Amino acid sequence: MKSGFIGIVGRPNVGKSTLLNQIMGEKIAITSDKPQTTRNTIRGIYTRGETADREGVQMVFIDTPGIHKGRNKLGAAMTDMAAGTLREVDLILFLIDGPLSAGPGDRYIVEMLRTVDTPKILVVNKTDTMQPENYLQIYNEYEELGLFDDIYGTSAKNGTNVPELVERIEDFLEEGPMYFPEDMITDYPERFLVSEVIREKLLLYLQEEVPHGVAVEIESFREEPKLTRISAVIYCEKKSHKGIIIGSGGKKIKGVGKAARLELEALLGTKIYLELFVKVRENWRDSDFDLSNFGYKEKD
Ligand SMILES: Nc1nc2c(ncn2[C@@H]2O[C@H](COP(=O)(O)OP(=O)(O)OP(=O)(O)O)[C@@H](O)[C@H]2O)c(=O)[nH]1
Numbered sequence: 001m002k003s004g005f006i007g008i009v010g011r012p013n014v015g016k017s018t019l020l021n022q023i024m025g026e027k028i029a030i031t032s033d034k035p036q037t038t039r040n041t042i043r044g045i046y047t048r049g050e051t052a053d054r055e056g057v058q059m060v061f062i063d064t065p066g067i068h069k070g071r072n073k074l075g076a077a078m079t080d081m082a083a084g085t086l087r088e089v090d091l092i093l094f095l096i097d098g099p100l101s102a103g104p105g106d107r108y109i110v111e112m113l114r115t116v117d118t119p120k121i122l123v124v125n126k127t128d129t130m131q132p133e134n135y136l137q138i139y140n141e142y143e144e145l146g147l148f149d150d151i152y153g154t155s156a157k158n159g160t161n162v163p164e165l166v167e168r169i170e171d172f173l174e175e176g177p178m179y180f181p182e183d184m185i186t187d188y189p190e191r192f193l194v195s196e197v198i199r200e201k202l203l204l205y206l207q208e209e210v211p212h213g214v215a216v217e218i219e220s221f222r223e224e225p226k227l228t229r230i231s232a233v234i235y236c237e238k239k240s241h242k243g244i245i246i247g248s249g250g251k252k253i254k255g256v257g258k259a260a261r262l263e264l265e266a267l268l269g270t271k272i273y274l275e276l277f278v279k280v281r282e283n284w285r286d287s288d289f290d291l292s293n294f295g296y297k298e299k300d
Helices: 016-024 073-088 104-114 132-143 162-171 190-205 239-246 248-268 288-293
Strands: 002-010 042-048 057-063 091-096 120-124 150-153 215-223 227-236 271-280
Touching: 002 016, 002 073, 002 104, 016 042, 016 057, 016 091, 016 162, 057 162, 073 104, 091 104, 091 162, 120 132, 120 162, 132 150, 150 162, 190 215, 190 227, 190 248, 227 239, 239 248, 239 271, 248 271
Parallel strands: 002 057, 002 091, 091 120, 120 150, 227 271
Antiparallel strands: 042 057, 215 227
């Protein structure tokens, strides 16, 4: 069979998680319309068994966090993680959703990609929002760079051209082992999934500057026969943020907890008792200790 690792890179909000979910056909990466949602690397594993006329394939997708010029240590650590990923994978999918001339974000990634030998496919996503002439302009602009082995237009949201892209990815993979069991979709521990779902709900319920200064840590995760008990701490940067997260009479935090619990019950297929606490930890985004503690940075 063929197998390999595929890194997905692109500016925040271009649709990396949506594409991954579309390929996998199941919700594993967390999406939201606020940028910088995905802080950790999430893997999706796509396995197609061998049939009479086709060999089997296993693709291990690595969803890198949004690469961007880091203004603080969190941003810089995210960019480092993504750059390291690019060198190790068998193929890079670079997602964009607009012209190169539109902003510095994509240019920054293009410059990074120039330094990496790994084969690359450019994915022009959100074609459902583009006029054909806009698509053509983007296509030409990028083709002139001479950096990509192929260019695909997709709508990750609708699934347009996604199966074709998956087929093309296969061309870049070589004979290799099954890295993971056939029925495994993601190797991320449930704990991580839980913290991401809680964080996603926070992003939905909170406005403006608070969400990105928020981290979620799972304190305990206990599986009982008919119930999973989870207790999680939401860390925020300021005392005033704590008040916003809790809301008057605890309304906000109850809403977050309920929405997270319902989704987690569906995802994990069990009843859940979810307890949420809010704590203030000033400047956690600039602290090396806290970054590694929350799992956003490799420990030294
Ligand atoms: N119209 C349209 N919207 C899309 C498409 N793909 C993704 N989106 C939307 O774009 C937003 C961002 O999508 P994500 O998948 O979270 O983006 P991401 O690149 O993973 O973002 P980060 O995790 O922040 O790096 C969401 O609101 C998606 O619904 C698409 O093909 N068409």
